[in-house]
Amino acid sequence: MIIISPSVLACDFTKLGDEVKKVHAAGAEYIHLDVMDGIFVPNISFGPPVISSLKKVTDIVFDVHLMITQPQRYIKDYVDAGADIITIHYESCEDPLEVVKLIKSYGVRASVSIKPATPAEVLYPMLGELDMVLVMTVEPGFGGQKMIPETIEKVRELREYANKNGIDIDIEVDGGITPDNLKYATEAGANVIVAGSAIFRAEDPVKVINVMKS
Ligand code: DX5
Numbered sequence: 001m002i003i004i005s006p007s008v009l010a011c012d013f014t015k016l017g018d019e020v021k022k023v024h025a026a027g028a029e030y031i032h033l034d035v036m037d038g039i040f041v042p043n044i045s046f047g048p049p050v051i052s053s054l055k056k057v058t059d060i061v062f063d064v065h066l067m068i069t070q071p072q073r074y075i076k077d078y079v080d081a082g083a084d085i086i087t088i089h090y091e092s093c094e095d096p097l098e099v100v101k102l103i104k105s106y107g108v109r110a111s112v113s114i115k116p117a118t119p120a121e122v123l124y125p126m127l128g129e130l131d132m133v134l135v136m137t138v139e140p141g142f143g144g145q146k147m148i149p150e151t152i153e154k155v156r157e158l159r160e161y162a163n164k165n166g167i168d169i170d171i172e173v174d175g176g177i178t179p180d181n182l183k184y185a186t187e188a189g190a191n192v193i194v195a196g197s198a199i200f201r202a203e204d205p206v207k208v209i210n211v212m213k214s
């Protein structure tokens with residue numbers, strides 16, 4: 001089954017609660033929350049106060065994507081804010097597996113992401129410890145970019161490695177995903193789909209979610 005995780009980065013922040021309720025009602029299982037620190041990526045978004053406010057008005061699964069350097073410093077803050085899944089970046093710290101263990105110690109699902117230039121193999125040794133991996137299909141930092149087709153090959157490699165080794169894992173793709181190119185990601189083995197602009201910038205977001213799910 002395909003899970004849709006709309007990224008709020010593309011939504012109208014003055015109506016954040018309503019926007020999230022709308023996509024939840026339309027069948028999106030997760031909401032994707034992009035946290036950026038202006039150091040790991042050249043952009044700044046929002047942090048725990050926004051997430052904890054949002055948590056009060058919805059029970060959708062909070063899929064928190066941390067694009068921040070040395071994420072171990074802030075894991076507890078995001079757990080307390082209401083994260084259900086926390087993704088850190090392989091490139092953002094010295095020992096991603098230690099951070100994964102920290103996330104799991106709070107009973108929260110743990111995920112690691114790789115940027116377009118990072119090979120899939122770096123995740124193989126820790127794959128059995130993860131609930132999800134996030135393959136970035138654009139350079140992290142901004143919504144509204146075009147998906148980089150070469151990144152889809154890494155989805156295929158990760159799915160093959162997981163299958164071969166009996167590892168049950170979610171594979172999420174993030175960046176430039178639209179109803180038109182979604183099939184390349186799902187055929188390669190992705191089952192969690194992030195979409196920001198394609199959903200929130202559409203005239204009819206509900207319709208886009210339905211098309212993506214079908
Ligand atoms: C990019 C973010 C994405 C982004 C997706 O750094 O991680 O989640 O918001 O937005 P679209 O779907 O517009 O590429």
Ligand code: ZN
Pocket residue numbers: 007032033034065174194
């Ligand atoms: Zn993201």
